[in-house]
Amino acid sequence: xxxxxxxxxxxxxxxxxxxxxxxxxxxxxxxxxxxxxxxxxxxxxxxxxxxxxxxxxxxxxxxxxxxxxxxxxxxxxxxxxxxxxxxxxxxxxxxxxxxxxxxxxxxxxxxxxxxxxxxxxxxxxxxxxxxxxxxxxxxxxxxxxxxxxxxxxxxxxxxxxxx
Amino acid sequence: xxxxxxxxxxxxxxxxxxxxxxxxxxxxxxxxxxxxxxxxxxxxxxxxxxxxxxxxxxxxxxxxxxxxxxxxxxxxxxxxxxxxxxxxxxxxxxxxxxxxxxxxxxxxxxxxxxxxxxxxxxxxxxxxxxxxxxxxxxxxxxxxxxxxxxxxxxxxxxxxxxxxxxxxxxxxxxxxxxxxxxxxxxxxxxxxxxxxxxxxxxxxxxxxxxxxxxxxxxxxxxxxx
Numbered sequence: 268x269x270x271x272x273x274x275x276x277x278x279x280x281x282x283x284x285x286x287x288x289x290x291x292x293x294x295x296x297x298x299x300x301x302x303x304x305x306x307x308x309x310x311x312x313x314x315x316x317x318x319x320x321x322x323x324x325x326x327x328x329x330x331x332x333x334x335x336x337x338x339x340x341x342x343x344x345x346x347x348x349x350x351x352x353x354x355x356x357x358x359x360x361x362x363x364x365x366x367x368x369x370x371x372x373x374x375x376x377x378x379x380x381x382x383x384x385x386x387x388x389x390x391x392x393x394x395x396x397x398x399x400x401x402x403x404x405x406x407x408x409x410x411x412x413x414x415x416x417x418x419x420x421x422x423x424x425x426x427x428x429x430x
Numbered sequence: 431x432x433x434x435x436x437x438x439x440x441x442x443x444x445x446x447x448x449x450x451x452x453x454x455x456x457x458x459x460x461x462x463x464x465x466x467x468x469x470x471x472x473x474x475x476x477x478x479x480x481x482x483x484x485x486x487x488x489x490x491x492x493x494x495x496x497x498x499x500x501x502x503x504x505x506x507x508x509x510x511x512x513x514x515x516x517x518x519x520x521x522x523x524x525x526x527x528x529x530x531x532x533x534x535x536x537x538x539x540x541x542x543x544x545x546x547x548x549x550x551x552x553x554x555x556x557x558x559x560x561x562x563x564x565x566x567x568x569x570x571x572x573x574x575x576x577x578x579x580x581x582x583x584x585x586x587x588x589x590x591x592x593x594x595x596x597x598x599x600x601x602x603x604x605x606x607x608x609x610x611x612x613x614x615x616x617x618x619x620x621x622x623x624x625x626x627x628x629x630x631x632x633x634x635x636x637x638x639x640x641x642x643x644x645x646x647x648x649x650x651x652x653x654x655x
Contacts, residue, residue: 285445285446289445311535315534315535315536318534318536328536331535331536331537331538331539331542332535332536334539335535335539335542335543336535338539338543339543339546370440370441370444371444373437374437377434377437382643382647383543383640383643384540384643384644384647385647387539392438393438393441393442394442394445395442404538404539405538405539405540406538406539406540406541407540407648415650420434420435423434424433424434427434428433428434
């Protein structure tokens with residue numbers, strides 16, 4: 268294991284740590300889960316780091332790993348808790364501030380209305396990813412991403428804002 | 431906040447602000463590296479390895495049975511039924527293990543989640559294959575009596591008894607087809623399927639539900655070629 272690899276991994280994390288936290292916040296319902304999920308994603312990124320495909324944008328690659336880990340994480344709390352490696356090790360420190368908690372609660376309530384896959388799509392859209400990038404992460408065509416995103420927005424406006 | 435767009439913008443701004451305050455803890459990288467692989471899939475690995483072993487043992491025994499009974503066509507056919515079933519178990523286990531070992535979280539989300547749910551439904555796959563034995567129970571009966579008691583019940587049985595066995599096989603065949611179709615992830619919302627799948631625990635139920643959700647999502651969003 269070279270120091271060079273470690274340095275590259277650290278640089279990747281430092282560049283894309285926001286994705287990890289955004290995905291973790293969107294797929295977990297308490298701080299403890301969020302912490303566990305960030306750790307799971309970090310471990311999965313480290314394990315997959317050797318197989319990084321340079322043809323893929325780094326953010327797309329990070330999103331794929333993060334989303335796959337988060338969706339699997341959400342699946343079974345009991346299984347996850349049973350086999351989770353208990354540790355205090357955190358490669359990424361928690362944010363120094365918690366932000367607007369009321370806003371986060373509102374966002375979580377909104378996200379809960381979406382199934383896991385629509386949620387994944389909406390998280391990436393809200394993060395400013397273009398349709399082509401979202402399409403690369405999920406493997407559906409970019410035009411369909413556009414259609415779905417607008418339907419999700421319609422659905423949320425109707426169900427969440429009664430508009 | 432009046433609509434999703436406003437909320438999304440506020441969210442993006444908040445995430446940006448929070449991102450600034452996340453620090454990278456480089457000291458712990460060495461410790462992270464030493465973590466063992468997660469064990470979430472260990473149960474599925476065990477089930478499939480077990481099925482693989484059962485498949486190999488059954489296939490070898492059936493093959494041996496056929497070779498030692500080449501003079502009696504009904505025994506050869508019985509052995510062939512058992513061999514075919516063992517091969518289905520064997521091939522099924524190999525395919526499931528292949529999915530497990532090639533699971534790559536860096537691949538597109540829909541592909542990975544599809545694979546994961548199929549792995550989580552391993553037990554259901556083996557149950558469906560096992561149902562196929564039902565109409566062929568007589569073949570196993572023949573083999574059992576031959577191996578354990580050295581008796582050929584096909585030769586000893588009278589015509590009426592053999593006809594009744596054939597009729598019973600036919601009934602079991604209908605039942606097997608019905609149950610096979612019911613035990614499909616697509617029928618998860620039907621009460622009978624729910625009841626039949628209870629034995630596999632909540633994991634299989636969730637996997638079936640999620641697979642449906644995923645397939646619905648894929649149907650809706652025409653897949654990229």
